Amino acid sequence: MRPGSPGFRIRPMTVSDLDSMLAIAASLPEMPRWSREAYLAALTPGTLPQRIAFGAVATGTEALAGFAVVGMVPPESELECIGIAPVFQRQGVAKALWNALANELRRRQVTETLLEVRASNQPALSMYQKLGFRETARRLRYYADPPEDAILMQIRLKECAATDVPHT
Numbered sequence: 527m528r529p530g531s532p533g534f535r536i537r538p539m540t541v542s543d544l545d546s547m548l549a550i551a552a553s554l555p556e557m558p559r560w561s562r563e564a565y566l567a568a569l570t571p572g573t574l575p576q577r578i579a580f581g582a583v584a585t586g587t588e589a590l591a592g593f594a595v596v597g598m599v600p601p602e603s604e605l606e607c608i609g610i611a612p613v614f615q616r617q618g619v620a621k622a623l624w625n626a627l628a629n630e631l632r633r634r635q636v637t638e639t640l641l642e643v644r645a646s647n648q649p650a651l652s653m654y655q656k657l658g659f660r661e662t663a664r665r666l667r668y669y670a671d672p673p674e675d676a677i678l679m680q681i682r683l684k685e686c687a688a689t690d691v692p693h694t
């Protein structure tokens with residue numbers, strides 16, 4: 527965490543986080559328009575693809591500040607979504623979530639993470655670049671409503687340093 531910002535605890539999410547997760551997603555137009563059932567599947571052990579869903583809570587509270595979901599088929603994985611509630615943005619929460627996820631993925635013998643993002647989503651593009659993702663391709667008019675290109679990005683996990691983000 528950066529000096530002076532409140533601390534956040536990163537933890538695996540469970541089905542009991544579903545409503546908080548949906549509320550955060552609804553407040554962020556850039557998030558994928560998943561149904562309630564799709565978010566529930568991301569929190570339900572045993573569904574395929576296998577997923578890791580981590581949430582960030584502000585220290586001393588149980589309020590969810592943000593979350594990230596990765597789908598994986600080792601040795602590959604895909605960062606499916608990451609969203610931080612507007613009031614908690616620019617405090618290092620997404621970075622802390624990714625660091626915890628990357629450590630967990632390495633532990634599970636995952637060596638690579640892919641993602642796709644709307645070409646106009648400059649905050650997310652800046653964040654992914656800062657985290658070490660590199661652009662690998664562009665899919666023309668991949669998204670609908672509104673039509674837009676997708677930028678594909680990739681990171682090799684052995685290339686990013688393991689960190690010791692608190693994880694309970």
Ligand SMILES: CC(C)(COP(=O)(O)OP(=O)(O)OC[C@H]1O[C@@H](n2cnc3c(N)ncnc32)[C@H](O)[C@@H]1OP(=O)(O)O)[C@@H](O)C(=O)NCCC(=O)NCCS
Pocket residue numbers: 554556557558606607608609610611614615616617618619620621622643647648649650652653654656
């Ligand atoms: C993109 C998003 C997840 C970033 O979360 P965050 O917790 O605010 O990000 P962090 O504070 O960890 O920022 C890490 C780095 O990302 C970059 N970054 C984050 N937000 C940025 C913004 N609005 N503008 C430019 N760069 C940004 C910066 O380099 C930042 O490091 P710095 O603050 O030291 O400069 C957040 O803005 C969000 O939830 N957006 C809506 C949902 C979304 O677009 N998700 C991605 C597609 S699923």
